[in-house]
Amino acid sequence: MTSSNAPEASLLRIDALTRSFGGFVALDNISVEIRKGERFGLIGPNGSGKTTLVNCISGALRPNKGTVLFRDEDITPLPPNQRAHRGIARSFQIPRPFRSMTVLENLMVALDFAPGHLLELATHRRDAAMSILTRMGLASKANEATATLTQVELRKMELARAMATGPKLLISDEAMAGLSTSEVDEVLDLLMSLAGEDIAIIMIEHIMQAVMRFSERVMCLDAGRIIAIGAPAEVMANARVQEAYLGA
Amino acid sequence: MHRSNIAFWTGAAVFLAAVFVLTRTIGNEYPFFAGYVILQFVVLSVAWSILGGYAGYVNFGTNAFFGVGVYTAVLLVEAFGAPLGVQIAVAALVGSLLGLGVGLLTMRMRGIFFSIATIALAIIIETSVTNWRFVGGAAGIQLQRPPVTPPFDSYVKMLFFVQALLVVIAVATTRSIQNSRIGRGLQALRDDELAAECTGVPTLRLKLLACAISGALISAGGAPAAMYLQYADPSSAFNLNYSVSVLAMSLIGGTSHWVGPVLGAILLGVTQQLLAVTISSEVNVLVLGIMLVLFVVAAPKGIIGLLRRQSSLRAKDRS
Numbered sequence: 001m002t003s004s005n006a007p008e009a010s011l012l013r014i015d016a017l018t019r020s021f022g023g024f025v026a027l028d029n030i031s032v033e034i035r036k037g038e039r040f041g042l043i044g045p046n047g048s049g050k051t052t053l054v055n056c057i058s059g060a061l062r063p064n065k066g067t068v069l070f071r072d073e074d075i076t077p078l079p080p081n082q083r084a085h086r087g088i089a090r091s092f093q094i095p096r097p098f099r100s101m102t103v104l105e106n107l108m109v110a111l112d113f114a115p116g117h118l119l120e121l122a123t124h125r126r127d128a129a130m131s132i133l134t135r136m137g138l139a140s141k142a143n144e145a146t147a148t149l150t151q152v153e154l155r156k157m158e159l160a161r162a163m164a165t166g167p168k169l170l171i172s173d174e175a176m177a178g179l180s181t182s183e184v185d186e187v188l189d190l191l192m193s194l195a196g197e198d199i200a201i202i203m204i205e206h207i208m209q210a211v212m213r214f215s216e217r218v219m220c221l222d223a224g225r226i227i228a229i230g231a232p233a234e235v236m237a238n239a240r241v242q243e244a245y246l247g248a
Numbered sequence: 249m250h251r252s253n254i255a256f257w258t259g260a261a262v263f264l265a266a267v268f269v270l271t272r273t274i275g276n277e278y279p280f281f282a283g284y285v286i287l288q289f290v291v292l293s294v295a296w297s298i299l300g301g302y303a304g305y306v307n308f309g310t311n312a313f314f315g316v317g318v319y320t321a322v323l324l325v326e327a328f329g330a331p332l333g334v335q336i337a338v339a340a341l342v343g344s345l346l347g348l349g350v351g352l353l354t355m356r357m358r359g360i361f362f363s364i365a366t367i368a369l370a371i372i373i374e375t376s377v378t379n380w381r382f383v384g385g386a387a388g389i390q391l392q393r394p395p396v397t398p399p400f401d402s403y404v405k406m407l408f409f410v411q412a413l414l415v416v417i418a419v420a421t422t423r424s425i426q427n428s429r430i431g432r433g434l435q436a437l438r439d440d441e442l443a444a445e446c447t448g449v450p451t452l453r454l455k456l457l458a459c460a461i462s463g464a465l466i467s468a469g470g471a472p473a474a475m476y477l478q479y480a481d482p483s484s485a486f487n488l489n490y491s492v493s494v495l496a497m498s499l500i501g502g503t504s505h506w507v508g509p510v511l512g513a514i515l516l517g518v519t520q521q522l523l524a525v526t527i528s529s530e531v532n533v534l535v536l537g538i539m540l541v542l543f544v545v546a547a548p549k550g551i552i553g554l555l556r557r558q559s560s561l562r563a564k565d566r567s
Contacts, residue, residue, distance in 0.1 A: 058446055084448035096443040098436045100504075109436045112429035113448040165448050 010072075011036045011200050012057065012169055017066035019052055026052040027063070028224040034169070037198040039191075041205065041215030041232065045244060048221040050204050051093060054171050057202075058090045059083045071168070085115050087168035091158035091175050093204075097146035103157055104129055104142040110164035129164060136160040136190065152183040159190065170194060171202045176210055184210055212236070220244070256423065260416045267412040271405040280408040282525075284476060286517035287411040288469055292490065293497040293509035294418045295465030299458045300495070301503025302431055304438030305354055309366030310494045312373050313343050313463050315486035317470025322383050322480050325391055332410065336471045343467025344460040351459030355452060358441070367491075374486035388481025391474055407472050414472075418465045422506040425461070434458055489533065493520075496540045502550025511551045 012034040019027040027049045034040050044050050055061035057068060059080035067076045075083055098106050107129035111117050117125050133139045136156045141149065149157060155175045162170055172191060176184045188210050195201050205211045211218060212232045219229040222244040228235045235241055271280065292310060299305050320339040324330035330338070353365050378386045393403045400406035425431045436444040437451045445451050474480050493516065501512025516539065520532040547554050 060442055060446065079450075079452070080442070080445035081448050081450045084446055090446055092443065096440045098439040098443065100435060100439050105432070109432055109444065109449060110447045112432050113450070161447060 009036050010034070011038070011070070013069040014053075014057070015067045015069065017053075017056060017063045017068070019049075019056055019061060019063045025224050027056065030066070030221075030224075030226060032219060032226065032229065034200055034202065036168070036200060037195065038200045039195045039214055039216045040200065040202045041211040041218040042202055042221070043205065043208075043211055043218060043235075043241075044221035047223075048244075049224040050221055051173060052224075053221070054090060054173055054202070054204065057083075057169075058088055058171060081113070084110075084165050084167075085113075087166065088171070089162035089165045089167035089169070090171040091155070091162050091173055093173045093177070095154045095158050097149075097154060097157060097161075099146055102143050102145060103138060103149070103160075104133065106146065106157060106161050107132060107164040110161050114164070114166050116166055132160050132163050136163075137186075152179050152186065155179065155187060156190065159187075159194075163194065167199055169200045169202070171204070173204045174206065175203075176205060176207050188214060208236075256420075260420065264409075264412060264416060267409055271400060271409055277402055277404050280402075280404050282521045284404065284408045284411050286514060286521065287408065287415050288473070289493065289497060289513040289517045290510055291411065291414045291418045291469035292466055292494045293501065293513040294415075294422050294506060295462050295469065296494045297498045297503045297506070297509045298422055298425060298434075298462040298465075300462075300498060301509070302425065302434035302438065303455060303458045305358065305455070305458075306363045306495070307350065307366050307462070308363040308491050308495070309350070309370040310466060311486045311488055311490040312366065312370035313346060313466035314470035314473075314490045315370070315374060315377065315482070316342055316346055317467035318474050318480050318485040319377055319383055320467065321471040321474040322389060322391065325474065326383065326389070329394075331394070332407075332472065332475060335474070336410070336414070336468050339471035340464040340468040344464035346467070347459040347461070347463025348456055350463065351452075351456035354455045354459070367488075370486055370488075370491070374482050377486070378482040384480065386482060388479060388484075391478050391480065393475055393478055403475070407476050410472055411469070414465075414469055418469070419506055419510065421461060421465065425458075426506055430454060430457065492533075493536060496536050498550075500539060500543045500550055502552025502554075504549065505552050508550050508552040515551070 010033050014030055014032050017027055017030040018025070030053065042050050042053070052061065056063050059078060063076065067074055069075070070083070070086055070088060075086065098109060108125060111125040111129055117128070130139065130142060133142050136159065138153060138156055138160060141153060146154065146157065159172065159175060176187050179187065184207060191201055191203065191214060203211065203214055215232050217230060218232045218235040220227050220235055220241045227240045227244060228238040292314065296307060296310055299307050317339040320342045321335035324335050324338060350366060350369065353362060357365055377383060383389060396403045396406055400409065433444065433449045433454045436447065436449050437454060441451055497512035497516045498509045499512070500516060501510065502508030516536060519535060523532040523535060543550060
């Protein structure tokens with residue numbers, strides 16, 4: 001599904017990443033590369049290390065060993081806010097809105113501190129936030145408190161807020177968990193359209209149909225190791241994946 | 249935006265002019281003596297709310313910053329005979345450095361643990377000052393006021409005016425933080441620090457900034473107290489009552505807007521002064537406690553919360 005014939009440039013390179021919590025090894029020597037604009041599915045049973053990997057990429061956790069390279073720069077020692085400024089954005093498995101703010105203000109936080117908007121007038125940032133909300137179908141909720149949002153709206157708001165940071169890599173951590181089938185389709189369409197704009201997306205998901213439809217490549221983790229990586233159909237056909245993930 | 253700026257600065261100028269006119273027209277010193285304490289609490293509460301309100305880090309060490317302000321002034325007077333303006337400026341500087349230290353605590357501690365650490369900090373500093381002979385040690389120290397500078401005819405009136413000036417500085421600073429992206433960043437990190445970080449908010453830098461500004465203003469507000477009382481001793485300069493009062497004033501006023509701590513400090517400050525005159529100065533601690541309990545139960549968002557609810561109800565009635 002690669003759209004151009006140009007050599008596929010690497011966006012994110014994870015090299016021999018290891019992270020343990022006490023005696024428990026959550027990530028064991030993980031190496032993987034993600035290309036610009038790639039749609040990348042990340043699957044694995046609960047506790048396999050998916051969120052730990054995301055935390056190491058976004059900076060919420062520091063790895064014990066290994067490096068994270070983003071656009072050829074070693075970002076391993078950087079705190080999350082500086083990674084966000086370089087173009088890594090994420091949503092959270094359990095939505096974490098800024099609860100004392102309206103939906104629009106939630107996005108304004110991102111724009112207020114985004115390097116590209118530092119010299120802009122506040123009204124411009126507001127317009128930028130509104131246009132993202134419009135695109136996400138949340139324009140009518142702009143001035144609502146986040147507490148009034150439904151589950152799917154909250155997920156969309158998290159994606160919108162991540163988009164407001166102007167990412168090159170968007171990590172969607174189970175943005176579809178707990179949503180109805182039609183809502184899953186809605187969110188999936190949104191992610192698809194974002195990926196069309198040269199934003200690489202790592203999608204962590206338990207909903208297999210969504211992963212299969214969305215991903216160009218899928219990686220399956222089990223107990224902190226990569227057990228399969230490749231085209232979605234290949235990975236799903238892999239015996240170890242079926243054993244570990246589907247329990248077959 | 250611009251209109252509200254004009255309104256604010258006009259209000260500030262009118263306030264200072266009124267204070268100045270009062271010092272020229274009222275002969276009796278007592279109203280200024282009492283009013284000084286109220287203004288001082290306005291400064292402390294507004295300053296406290298930068299960290300405690302916007303950023304959500306409850307600093308229980310207001311007394312540490314206050315006492316550091318007092319003793320910076322004492323030290324400067326004893327060592328160099330420094331004038332009041334210098335005392336306040338240096339106290340602000342020392343307060344901001346102490347604030348940075350407290351800010352570093354926020355890297356590892358939040359919530360109740362942060363609050364406890366600030367109490368510990370106050371105790372450490374108080375103990376050090378208690379054992380420092382040069383500034384009077386545990387027995388305290390008497391200070392001689394220099395002659396008053398015109399146009400004021402008494403030192404207390406001058407201090408009243410100076411404290412009014414500090415109120416304007418503290419409120420203007422807090423207001424500009426609230427209206428800027430710094431304010432939004434602090435609010436974001438109060439709601440969810442990790443989400444704020446991942447959204448690009450430099451949380452540590454903002455917390456250090458908030459701590460430094462808050463600390464500078466509290467210490468500056470405390471510095472004139474040395475000359476106000478012409479006496480300083482560790483157990484009153486580092487009295488935990490400052491922390492409790494300031495916390496109560498900010499919470500009762502409401503911390504979501506700078507007006508909240510101002511209202512809270514005036515309300516409680518006036519009540520305390522009236523009680524001190526009519527009943528006793530000990531009763532005001534009791535009243536403080538009762539009011540805090542009432543507000544926590546009936547109006548958890550303080551006076552500001554009540555006002556906002558009123559205005560939104562009225563808006564609903566109209567529509």
